[in-house]
Amino acid sequence: MFRLTLLAGLPLPLVVSVCLLNSVAGCAKKIPVEELSTGQSGVEIIDQAITTKQSDWPAWRGPAGDGVAPDQPLRTTWSQSDGVAWQANVPGRGHSSPIIVGDQVIVATALDDQQKQSVVSYDKHDGSERWQTVIHDGGFPSPRSIHKKGTNANSTVASDGERLFAAMLNSDKIFVTALDLDGQQLWQQEAGAFNPKFGYAPSPLIYKSLVVIAADNQGGGYLAAFDRTSGTPAWRIARGNVSSYSSPAIGTIDGREQLLISGCDTVSSYDPSTGELLWETPCIAEATCGTVVIAGDRLLASGGYPDKETVCLSGSGERLWANQVKLYEPSLVADNGLVLAVTDGGIAYCWSLEDGEQMWRKRLGGNFSGSPVVCNDHVYVANLSGDCFVFKAADSYELVAKNSLGDDCYASPAIGDSQIIFRVGVGSGANRQESLICVAAPE
Template identity: 30%
Template sequence: MLRSCLTFACLLLTGSMCPAGDWPQFRGPDGEGHSAETNLPLTWSETEHVAWKAELPGLGWSSPSIVGKQIWLTTATDEGHSLRVLCVDRDSGKVLHDVEVFHKDEPGNIHKKNSYASPTPLIEGNRVYLHYGMLGTACVSTSREILWTTVLKYNHRHGPAGSPVLFGDLLILNCDGTDVQYVVALDKLTGKEVWRTDREGKMAYATPLIVAVDGKPQLISPGGEWVQAYDPATGKEIWRVRYPGGYSVVPRPVVGHGLTFVSSSYDSATLYAIRLGGEGDVTDSHVAWKLSKGAPHNPSTLLVGDELYVVSDKGILTCLDAKSGEQHYQERLGGNFSASPLFADGRIYLLDEDGKCTVIAPGKEYRVLAENQLPGRTLASISTADGALFLRTDTALYRLQK
């Protein structure tokens, strides 16, 4: 069994190696929050190490996706009636494209921690894939042309959240509503449905992860009450683990040491370490260990070497031995958290919801390297490219650079 790695993830995503320095999807090339960038800033403020600041229209919590000189984000204006995609120049911060993808007369309600534009765009070649939950899914070209649109029917109740993934010619999405729950694969060139796998459970908002297990790809897809693994080519279920009562699941899985780490989210979050390689219902046989105190509802976990870093929504940081679940330390960061942690340039970046980013050293002992503050709300995860950090607030996108 193999840990998912940047090379394998890039091969699944594009059929070729990802260009160095790109950040094409939620949580980066490997989907697990790791960056190969170096010479990144350790400290910043509104007046320090800001290469540029781009004011953004509307509100969206999608993270920046970056390929080449283009940064793509989604946003919603007019109280969610206009669902838009923005393209920002990586070097200057100039908004190059501002395109309305969907217009909705009744966009519905959203949770106070959500937006109508929270799923992160996925870039492959000259195409950008966009998902606004039940409000619409689309593909646009990097020159701003809308190539196709479709609407997937399900009631997500609190607004859109889970981001798309690619496997070969398939665009795969979790659609876990209050009414129906399913995973669907669309033809990435046309938007037409290729396969759909229904599942039982509750509403959820997670982004799946494609990994290699015994040399074969598996789509690890958390939903309400269950996490399942599927063959991404066909949608056939391989294994499942139940976390009774878990719903509104948000964190994206991470994988390493023959384990995958998933959270049951609300109401009382439990983090599960699940051994890979099983078949069928492996709830009783493949759960290696659990963490209840300090498990996350929204932030994804971060695996660096043998250590697993877990940030709860209430700002409790726990460092664990990934293989055994043994706790190395647990510290209170303060603040509330939704963004997922980032490992880059040998550091771990932890961004809370109020613009404060705590930077720590990896390892078994808690060591704070810096604390940085920007104005505004910050629920989107940090992205990296071109020797810089790209951090989104509720009003602006920052390029942070030495």
């Protein structure tokens, strides 16, 4: 990577030429982040009700943001003729994972040829399309600014039970858009400038009366929070000039509420009401994609690029154990004292949450982008060839089933009301069609 310090002493025309050739590296345009405090914004943070149901999967990584679903009847084996309740076509492309809110299944998607970014709703019972709302028309980034595996709709929608919140990169900025459950736009706010290296990926999360987004980027990264009723910016804090792709997580640990995110060579903790930095621990890597997992009084995170590390921290950021395994795109999941992981290259691991002891290691096969979810002490995870592996969340490896979904699967599944909803691709090239597949438990 070219850095300005390496260009010192070169003739100006040569410096300019190097910068043009390496515009995604050290010479990327830096845009100062306009920080905002709650004192300046005047936004009051209150314990506003969240009306999602126990049977919902209302945001990225589910109801608790950790990839674990409440126990419920669920299939472990299925086929197109046995267990698939419905299948629905999704227009365009997106890695936005499905969410379940009431009787709706909702995804974000992008039609690249028309430069439209949309949110689409389907009926949970039969897969029929209920509504489709375009939230951006035009303003797409250059294809050179999007990773070859990425899309213009990577971020998963979040819901508070009354509204839907989508975060999108458009017109070199991040916008947060709120819709009601009928798809009507309530508000749209610019979060800040964004200089993409490989596009935008983080998903929004809900805290009290706020919706919070992350936007780490090489032009000037930040976290920002908005009042979820009005869209008024509540606070914004700078995070440095590094491109990273992780979504924030939130939870109570060590007796205090913490907003947690990996990337920029740290795991960092913030006060979710104000954005104030509580602590940060150097670890993992410059760029990460996975979301921090809260497991009791411990935090788990992995990544990334260019370094390799999986780490377990205390609620105050103390290192408890670590290893040199890397999960770049998939997130970790923890269940019953075990940490379960599937690497991008298709190797599954199980470690003890207590001390990091490796319980087992197994090559599943294929490559993975989606994150594992757990229900009924079973792990569900799909690879990029469209195969869903189901294995026991136990201290010894036991494969339960390997089920075919389609020709690819980049998104993570949603679980609710005894249904598993997958977003898959069928076909390839110009003939590829994205679909939602609903796997339902027997009545």
